[in-house]
Amino acid sequence: MPWFEWLSLFVRWFHVIAGVAWIGASFYFIWLDNNLNTPPQWKKDKGIKGDLWAVHGGGFYEVAKYTYGPETIPEPLHWFKWEAYTTWMSGFALLVLIYYFGASAYLIDPSVMALSPTQAILMGLGFIFGGLAIYEGACRSPLAKSPILFAVFFFAFLCIASYLACHWFSGRAAYIHVGALIGTIMAGNVFSNIIPNQRKMVNAVANKQDIDPSWGAGAKLRSVHNNYLTLPLLFIMISNHYAMTYQHQYNYLVLIGISVIAAWIRHYFNLKHTGKNKPSVLISGCIAMCLLALWISWPKAPAVTTNESVAGELHTTETQAHPVLVTQVQVQGLIAKHCAGCHSATPTDNMFPTAPLGIKLDSWAEIEQHKDRVVYRSSVTKDMPFLNKTAMTEDERQLLAQWGQQP
Numbered sequence: 001m002p003w004f005e006w007l008s009l010f011v012r013w014f015h016v017i018a019g020v021a022w023i024g025a026s027f028y029f030i031w032l033d034n035n036l037n038t039p040p041q042w043k044k045d046k047g048i049k050g051d052l053w054a055v056h057g058g059g060f061y062e063v064a065k066y067t068y069g070p071e072t073i074p075e076p077l078h079w080f081k082w083e084a085y086t087t088w089m090s091g092f093a094l095l096v097l098i099y100y101f102g103a104s105a106y107l108i109d110p111s112v113m114a115l116s117p118t119q120a121i122l123m124g125l126g127f128i129f130g131g132l133a134i135y136e137g138a139c140r141s142p143l144a145k146s147p148i149l150f151a152v153f154f155f156a157f158l159c160i161a162s163y164l165a166c167h168w169f170s171g172r173a174a175y176i177h178v179g180a181l182i183g184t185i186m187a188g189n190v191f192s193n194i195i196p197n198q199r200k201m202v203n204a205v206a207n208k209q210d211i212d213p214s215w216g217a218g219a220k221l222r223s224v225h226n227n228y229l230t231l232p233l234l235f236i237m238i239s240n241h242y243a244m245t246y247q248h249q250y251n252y253l254v255l256i257g258i259s260v261i262a263a264w265i266r267h268y269f270n271l272k273h274t275g276k277n278k279p280s281v282l283i284s285g286c287i288a289m290c291l292l293a294l295w296i297s298w299p300k301a302p303a304v305t306t307n308e309s310v311a312g313e314l315h316t317t318e319t320q321a322h323p324v325l326v327t328q329v330q331v332q333g334l335i336a337k338h339c340a341g342c343h344s345a346t347p348t349d350n351m352f353p354t355a356p357l358g359i360k361l362d363s364w365a366e367i368e369q370h371k372d373r374v375v376y377r378s379s380v381t382k383d384m385p386f387l388n389k390t391a392m393t394e395d396e397r398q399l400l401a402q403w404g405q406q407p
């Protein structure tokens with residue numbers, strides 16, 4: 001349905017724009033806060049505790065941060081809240097459009113858990129909003145008084161969430177659901193905590209009352225969470241282009257590993273903004289990421305079919321078994337059976353009326369043209385056939401792997 005594709009394009013486009021504005025603004029304000037200078041006396045007399053000069057886009061900018069607030073509340077006062085809300089709303093719309101309307105194609109993987117679309121969608125919603133409720137509960141419990149204890153809880157919480165999602169949904173849907181949970185927590189923090197505390201602050205300044213430090217402290221905890229969650233969330237947003245991650249046998253560990261490393265790298269920048277340059281944090285993060293990539297993609301020796309079973313006794317005299325060549329007929333048979341339903345000029349699949357990404361595998365020439373990717377997606381990342389819709393067996397995958405090694 002072309003209109004559906006267009007709708008998905010516009011919502012996705014909008015989601016990226018809103019997300020850039022949200023994360024961009026939050027990065028900018030973190031940077032700003034950490035780079036404020038001690039102002040001259042005449043500014044201090046006005047109640048300014050930090051100032052900063054910048055040049056950008058052909059003009060000079062002067063920023064001032066007040067200890068308490070301005071004399072009167074200026075109009076207009078910019079809040080920077082719609083960036084967060086619109087990112088969340090468009091993200092949720094995208095989730096519904098792609099993963100809930102297309103539940104049987106994208107959300108459910110029968111080899112992970114055989115679910116009906118209704119079951120899967122309810123579990124998806126339960127995952128996101130149940131997770132949010134647990135997080136909110138924890139933030140309001142005594143746990144939140146100890147940053148260390150809370151960090152331990154939060155880490156365990158995200159590990160369990162990854163594990164559950166990866167054992168309920170297809171790999172890519174699992175990653176997106178963890179992302180949706182994180183995004184909902186972040187937008188929820190803005191909505192239920194950061195903005196209300198800011199509103200109290202603005203009202204206090206307007207009425208010349210004291211600012212209660214607890215407002216800032218509560219918002220601070222949530223801001224710290226949002227700060228560390230940004231890089232993992234951005235990874236998840238692009239993860240569905242990289243099957244080697246979400247399709248890995250231990251995809252939940254891959255997700256946890258990448259998220260922890262991303263948060264660690266964020267930590268480097270947080271330290272750096274406050275003037276503590278610790279390259280060891282950045283370097284160890286990069287090394288860990290390389291090690292993780294190696295672990296994920298270390299080539300596994302393909303199980304080569306040999307003729308030893310055919311020539312059992314011969315094997316005792318001959319030291320080496322001869323590999324049996326995979327024939328063109330075998331490969332074409334496999335592709336016709338498992339791939340051409342979608343990857344064809346005339347697909348028969350009900351979800352994909354046009355060949356996905358334009359990859360057609362009708363003729364031998366087309367198959368050979370895409371040989372590397374065909375072998376890679378069917379025997380290394382093993383995410384083709386899409387969600388294993390045609391139930392391709394491990395032996396069949398090995399056959400394609402072996403064909404890939406033939407000249």
Ligand code: HEC
Nearest residue numbers: 338339341342349356357359373374377378384385386389
């Ligand atoms: C049910 C439909 C379906 C079937 C069956 C299917 N694919 Fe795909 N294929 C897709 C979709 C959707 C995409 C694009 C999304 C993506 O890349 O994950 C795709 C993308 C691809 C790509 C391009 C991505 C890249 O890595 O460059 C290759 C190659 C591919 N499939 C190979 C295969 C092979 C080989 C088979 C059979 C073993 C197969 N597909 C069976 C739906 C299908």
